[in-house]
Amino acid sequence: MTDSTPQLTRLRTRMLSTAYTNADIWTRDSAYLTDQAVAALARRDPGAAETLAKSLLAPEFLNDTRILGAAVEAGIDTTGWEERREKIRAYAREAYELSPKTDPADEAGRIWASLYDHYPQIAAALADFLRAMPDTWREDLFTTSPHSPGATPQTRELPGPETAPYDPLDWEDCPACAEAQDSCRYHRGIYEGMEYQRDLITTALTDHTAMDQLQHRHAELDAQRARQATSAATSTPPPDPTTPAATA
Template structure:
């Protein structure tokens, strides 16, 4: 086949940008495509060489990254500390066992709810006040034949966070600190990034996968054309 490295890279980047639901993955793929195209207009050989490198799944080394930063005049003195802090946080988030007792956790959640969402705390207090005298039996007593009787005990799970999450700070997010773990938002983002990383890696290394993406795109385009014409 006479397909150039640049054409292969563009096909994969644009297919990723078109097919991906994650906005950051879409933007990264599309802007990478546009950057390589801009380079190709000035130096086709350099663009072809760069495309070949991008299509080669090789591990980057610190010396390469730091060397490029030094050449660009970027101060990297705080990078090592930042990377270690991020890795330590990620390691602790997954290895830290949930350690709490119900009474302490209830007080913590109430204090956090009152601090961050006072109106919700007020409505919750009214709701609890209006529960019938049998509320404990009604909520926490079930028949041994009930599906609820087989549910996991809450002690197996870490306490839920109440503090607002900070989408711009992975290291000092109040909700992560409160939960002593990744908060629901950051855990979801992390899982999504892992999924997207695996998807992009597949798109960059698996010829069959990109063929399937192209076939899917062709089928959807044909279906859309048929729907429009009818």
């Protein structure tokens, strides 16, 4: 881009590139829908769209008064916004201030309380399971031996055992994400799946060798389906001459 490139073009380039390259599905959707809204404004009022783009690329300090004023002007109910903001900020503070070495007793108490609150039947079954363990449970589980879980090397850091139920539709207020103070196992799996899909699509679009192999494989599958169709057509048994349809 040059110095003469309109601010609107700069803004749309940034938003569309974000929608194309970002791995987070909500960021992609927000960037694309914002671009479409700005494009609609440009078709209706090019001057206002250019002014908006300029202000977005050189933003002023955004305070609560401006946000709440715009919400009131749009007729939006903001009564629950402050509580939700404090909740999200509390999660962020806890994640930032969390000690890397958590006390085992405290963590055990937290996990048990969360399990009891959300899944009491599982908590009861776990209590029965632990009560039925032999008196040698500590030696059986934690003695240093090739078969001891404590001696098994961890190849990678595993996510924490969330006991709160996850919310598949909400990445901000998911109880399991809040408990893990990170993405829960469900949302982390979705994120890794999107990463894999993005890498696969990027490879297919940019790697000519992979594209040739993909096209070759499609051609093989088409040929295989054609052979199966031909074989099915030729293997159809002839009609029985004794049937009424054959003698008619």
